[in-house]
Amino acid sequence: METRATKVALWAWATLIFLFLWIPLAIMALYAFNASNIQSWPIPGFTTKWFSEAWNDPEVRDALWLSLRAGLLATGVALVLGSLAAFGLSRARFFGKDSISFLFILPIALPGIITGLALNSFFVLLGFNFSLWTIVIGHATFCVVIVYNNVIARLRRTSGSFFEASADLGATGFQTFRFVTLPVIATALVAGALLAFALSWDEIVVTYFTAGAQNTLPLLLFGFIRQGQNLPIVNAIALVVIVVSLIPVALAQRLTSDPGAGRG
Amino acid sequence: MPADAAGATEGSPRGGALRSLSRFSWRRPGLKAFGQISAPVAAFLAVYVAALVALLIQSFWTTDSFTGKLIHSWSLDNFRAIANDPYPAIIQRTVLIASAVTITCMLLAFPYAYFLVRIAGRRLRLALLVATVLPLWVSYLVRVYSWRLILNPDGALNWFLNGLGLPSLNIAYTNWAMWLVFTYIWFPFMVLPVYASLERVPYSYLEASADLGAHGFTTLRRVILPLAVPGLAAGSIFTFSLTLGDYIAPSLVGGPDSSLIGTVVFESLGLANNAPFAAAFAMVPLGIMAVYLAIMKRLGAFESL
Amino acid sequence: MKRIRFGYVALAGLVTALAIPAAGVSKGTGMPTSVGKGEGKLTLVAWEGYTQPQWVTPFEKATGCQVSTKFAGSSNDMFNLMTSGGGGQYDMVSASGDASLRLIFAGAVAETNMALIPSYKDFFKAFQSPANNTVGGKHYGVSVQFGPNLLLYNTKTFKAKPTSWSAIYDKKNAGQITVPDNPIQIADAALYLSKTKPSLGIRDPYELTQAQLAAAVALLKVQRPLIKKYWALASDQIDLFKNGGSTIGASWPYQYSQLIAAKAPVATVIPKEGVTGWLDTWMLSSKAQHPNCAYEWMQYITTQKVQAEQATSYGETPVNKKACPIMNTLQKGSCQQYFAHSPESYYRSIKFWKTPVADCGNGQKNCTDLKAWTTAWQQVKG
Numbered sequence: 001m002e003t004r005a006t007k008v009a010l011w012a013w014a015t016l017i018f019l020f021l022w023i024p025l026a027i028m029a030l031y032a033f034n035a036s037n038i039q040s041w042p043i044p045g046f047t048t049k050w051f052s053e054a055w056n057d058p059e060v061r062d063a064l065w066l067s068l069r070a071g072l073l074a075t076g077v078a079l080v081l082g083s084l085a086a087f088g089l090s091r092a093r094f095f096g097k098d099s100i101s102f103l104f105i106l107p108i109a110l111p112g113i114i115t116g117l118a119l120n121s122f123f124v125l126l127g128f129n130f131s132l133w134t135i136v137i138g139h140a141t142f143c144v145v146i147v148y149n150n151v152i153a154r155l156r157r158t159s160g161s162f163f164e165a166s167a168d169l170g171a172t173g174f175q176t177f178r179f180v181t182l183p184v185i186a187t188a189l190v191a192g193a194l195l196a197f198a199l200s201w202d203e204i205v206v207t208y209f210t211a212g213a214q215n216t217l218p219l220l221l222f223g224f225i226r227q228g229q230n231l232p233i234v235n236a237i238a239l240v241v242i243v244v245s246l247i248p249v250a251l252a253q254r255l256t257s258d259p260g261a262g263r264g
Numbered sequence: 265m266p267a268d269a270a271g272a273t274e275g276s277p278r279g280g281a282l283r284s285l286s287r288f289s290w291r292r293p294g295l296k297a298f299g300q301i302s303a304p305v306a307a308f309l310a311v312y313v314a315a316l317v318a319l320l321i322q323s324f325w326t327t328d329s330f331t332g333k334l335i336h337s338w339s340l341d342n343f344r345a346i347a348n349d350p351y352p353a354i355i356q357r358t359v360l361i362a363s364a365v366t367i368t369c370m371l372l373a374f375p376y377a378y379f380l381v382r383i384a385g386r387r388l389r390l391a392l393l394v395a396t397v398l399p400l401w402v403s404y405l406v407r408v409y410s411w412r413l414i415l416n417p418d419g420a421l422n423w424f425l426n427g428l429g430l431p432s433l434n435i436a437y438t439n440w441a442m443w444l445v446f447t448y449i450w451f452p453f454m455v456l457p458v459y460a461s462l463e464r465v466p467y468s469y470l471e472a473s474a475d476l477g478a479h480g481f482t483t484l485r486r487v488i489l490p491l492a493v494p495g496l497a498a499g500s501i502f503t504f505s506l507t508l509g510d511y512i513a514p515s516l517v518g519g520p521d522s523s524l525i526g527t528v529v530f531e532s533l534g535l536a537n538n539a540p541f542a543a544a545f546a547m548v549p550l551g552i553m554a555v556y557l558a559i560m561k562r563l564g565a566f567e568s569l
Numbered sequence: 570m571k572r573i574r575f576g577y578v579a580l581a582g583l584v585t586a587l588a589i590p591a592a593g594v595s596k597g598t599g600m601p602t603s604v605g606k607g608e609g610k611l612t613l614v615a616w617e618g619y620t621q622p623q624w625v626t627p628f629e630k631a632t633g634c635q636v637s638t639k640f641a642g643s644s645n646d647m648f649n650l651m652t653s654g655g656g657g658q659y660d661m662v663s664a665s666g667d668a669s670l671r672l673i674f675a676g677a678v679a680e681t682n683m684a685l686i687p688s689y690k691d692f693f694k695a696f697q698s699p700a701n702n703t704v705g706g707k708h709y710g711v712s713v714q715f716g717p718n719l720l721l722y723n724t725k726t727f728k729a730k731p732t733s734w735s736a737i738y739d740k741k742n743a744g745q746i747t748v749p750d751n752p753i754q755i756a757d758a759a760l761y762l763s764k765t766k767p768s769l770g771i772r773d774p775y776e777l778t779q780a781q782l783a784a785a786v787a788l789l790k791v792q793r794p795l796i797k798k799y800w801a802l803a804s805d806q807i808d809l810f811k812n813g814g815s816t817i818g819a820s821w822p823y824q825y826s827q828l829i830a831a832k833a834p835v836a837t838v839i840p841k842e843g844v845t846g847w848l849d850t851w852m853l854s855s856k857a858q859h860p861n862c863a864y865e866w867m868q869y870i871t872t873q874k875v876q877a878e879q880a881t882s883y884g885e886t887p888v889n890k891k892a893c894p895i896m897n898t899l900q901k902g903s904c905q906q907y908f909a910h911s912p913e914s915y916y917r918s919i920k921f922w923k924t925p926v927a928d929c930g931n932g933q934k935n936c937t938d939l940k941a942w943t944t945a946w947q948q949v950k951g
Contacts, residue, residue, distance in 0.1 A: 088301030111509015122315035173286035228804025
């Protein structure tokens with residue numbers, strides 16, 4: 001379909017983009033082994049001590065655990081609320097449908113500092129203590145739309161006849177949900193959940209305003225950078241995270257990609 | 265609706281209650297939808313919208329900067345202050361950089377997404393998609409920070425350029441550096457929706473266009489691009505709004521000229537404890553995004569997020 | 570009958586419960602006269618690096634008080650953390666001078682009994698009752714460490730040692746200057762002007778009238794095109810000096826020691842106009858839940874060994890004069906590097922940070938406050 005020249009140009013472009021994306025990360029990985037505290041180019045020496053230092057630091061482990069819990073909880077809330085909203089809005093027609101979509105998009109479309117600022121003053125006003133739950137609330141606001149969008153897109157692509165056929169065969173709404181709807185939206189849920197988790201995992205601005213005496217991983221890394229004494233530890237942690245998350249991300253991408261969509 | 269078929273199958277006593285509920289909601293789809301939508305909407309209204317309203321109210325108040333106590337006296341002083349030096353220049357700079365970043369991301373992402381959809385084989389496509397999404401899992405801070413190493417006068421970029429015999433580029437701690445770093449950080453957010461919308465373009469459209477005698481470029485301009493616009497618009501929502509409110513990248517890689525809207529909001533709140541002014545200033549990006557979202561909605565962005 | 574009796578019993582119980590003071594420390598208006606048994610927990614608000622395991626773990630082992638810290642990024646954060654929700658979420662805060670007075674006047678911190686701190690008598694006189702934590706003779710917290718804002722320069726670029734702050738306002742050094750990104754930097758400009766333009770009448774760089782503030786802002790605006798970067802993080806300035814971006818600037822002993830350790834050719838000097846500085850105080854929340862652990866912390870953090878450990882780890886100067894020799898055993902030459910054993914006159918000459926307020930302290934109330942300074946700083950940066 002495309003001319004040979006176009007194909008070559010596109011290959012070159014894709015290669016350049018790939019390099020653009022990954023060279024900084026390769027440099028970051030390199031500096032995880034930096035022997036010196038001070039980041040300068042070229043790298044003065046190599047060591048692996050930062051990895052063990054990071055692992056032995058209880059603050060790092062606590063932050064990892066907190067980030068994990070906050071991410072899972074926020075994703076859970078997003079899965080429930082997002083799917084409910086998607087079900088409600090996919091079939092029925094009623095007033096305010098567009099405004100509700102708009103409402104869900106707001107937390108992600110507005111700068112994080114506004115969400116953070118608003119939630120912070122709101123919690124202070126109500127006298128809430130900042131804790132894991134305030135962090136989860138903050139994250140859930142922008143995670144809901146991710147799940148909602150994925151599920152509603154999938155539902156829109158699914159013919160309504162599936163659900164009618166299920167009812168024709170005598171299933172209750174709940175059975176239809178279990179045997180028909182869930183399988184249909186399963187991969188959309190997984191994709192949404194994974195992207196929502198990724199956003200929550202790396203979120204820093206809203207978390208800064210909604211956390212109490214705890215640190216999620218990004219807040220801790222921010223603290224390390226602020227202190228500036230153990231910068232390679234930051235790189236070491238990031239390198240470990242990216243290596244560990246390679247598998248789930250690859251799996252999720254595999255599950256959700258339509259095979260050969262561009263061809264047919 | 266053949267709901268009476270429901271009675272023909274077996275049912276337990278508990279199933280009886282569930283079954284009647286199921287029948288009820290089948291007959292009243294509007295009510296069912298309302299029930300489903302009410303929980304998320306109520307949650308959002310009670311928490312998020314209430315918080316935004318509280319913020320808006322605060323922007324009309326002032327604060328005693330010493331004790332930090334809010335003074336509940338209504339005035340437009342905060343908004344009037346925004347019209348003064350240096351804030352208009354800062355707002356202008358932020359919108360300019362956000363637009364530049366958005367356009368750059370679009371230009372970079374479109375051919376890349378096209379490549380993924382049309383040229384890349386299945387395995388390569390999967391690998392590249394993972395390679396595009398995976399950086400999102402690396403801390404934003406780390407990714408921004410690694411650019412300092414590259415852009416420094418003695419950094420990797422100049423080392424590379426000098427090695428090729430080219431002169432050094434002194435762009436560390438400038439607005440150019442910010443533009444580059446923002447483009448880098450938000451790039452995956454642009455690729456995903458554009459890829460999704462290009463993926464949905466049926467091959468038959470392209471064939472039909474060729475059958476009608478259109479050259480490649482014409483097909484691109486009149487068939488593919490219009491269909492990709494929702495994806496581009498959706499991606500631009502992310503890149504524009506994320507740049508509009510960011511304050512971390514300017515402080516890490518920006519220079520003296522690099523105060524953005526986010527910087528002002530953060531400093532007003534974080535350094536001067538002037539929450540009302542921060543709230544008032546936060547209304548600026550809120551207003552800008554409201555307009556932007558309205559435009560993007562017209563372009564179909566909301567369906568492509 | 571039964572109901573009334575229960576009511577009386579409940580009431581009596583309540584009254585009794587209220588009358589029994591918490592072990593050793595009364596939450597009333599009086600200061601404690603002794604430190605009771607530790608409560609097992611201590612929550613702190615601190616700067617990153619102030620609660621390193623190196624000295625926190627021995628403290629936890631010795632007192633049984635488990636420490637948990639919330640790190641704050643700015644003095645304002647600290648103020649907010651200690652006052653939001655009515656206070657009481659945290660027991661102590663390591664406040665710098667630009668937050669400590671605010672905390673005192675907001676009633677967020679309690680008066681502390683210096684007689685309960687054995688190391689107090691070993692402090693340099695300048696830090697026993699400094700203006701930013703002692704009001705009307707009452708102590709609110711204990712001084713902990715300080716740092717002067719020095720002039721840092723590259724010895725290869727500046728063969729002759731700079732002696733004046735004029736170097737960072739000099740066109741000759743355009744594109745090489747780095748100064749802190751903090752509105753309180755206006756005080757540095759004011760300090761410079763107080764010596765170079767005495768006609769302005771600046772006595773205290775933190776008490777500026779509108780005209781004096783305008784003069785400081787004008788000077789800073791002249792400086793603005795010469796600035797390479799307004800550093801928000803110490804590591805920013807370290808990177809710049811190491812990677813050739815900056816050769817002169819306003820800095821802390823911390824950056825100097827890190828750069829020396831990385832073999833960068835730098836030196837510091839106290840210019841003839843004098844320096845500003847920051848002094849941190851560990852303050853006790855007026856609603857602290859664990860006051861005994863808090864006092865034990867204050868006693869511990871001011872002992873000479875811990876002072877030396879914190880000073881060499883973070884890069885600052887202890888208030889305990891006996892810490893000097895220990896610093897040198899931990900890090901050779903650190904006592905001199907951090908001016909930890911200088912004459913009292915040196916410490917008194919540093920103009921420590923304090924919150925700019927409208928009250929000029931001389932009967933007049935037309936001085937510019939922090940809000941005005943923040944707006945002015947934003948105007949300077951543009």
